[in-house]
Amino acid sequence: MEPVNKGAVLVCSECGVELEVIKNCECSNCEIVCCGKAMEVKEKSSGDSCCC
Numbered sequence: 001m002e003p004v005n006k007g008a009v010l011v012c013s014e015c016g017v018e019l020e021v022i023k024n025c026e027c028s029n030c031e032i033v034c035c036g037k038a039m040e041v042k043e044k045s046s047g048d049s050c051c052c
Contacts, residue, residue, distance in 0.1 A: 001038060003030045010039040018042065 003025040004010065010019045014035035032039045 001030050001032075001041075003027055004032075004041065009042040009044075011042040012039050013037060 004021050005024050006021055008021045010021065010032055011017070012034035014037060017034055019032070019039065
């Protein structure tokens, strides 16, 4: 996985837990694991936008 940037949301494909990144990752191979599997960057949809 490429480095993740602040604001990215990662999701676990097994349990559905979501994490928001609060600091840019400087690793060349960033891998955040949940349920024994690497988490994936969640794609933003039009419904994810904030109203404020």
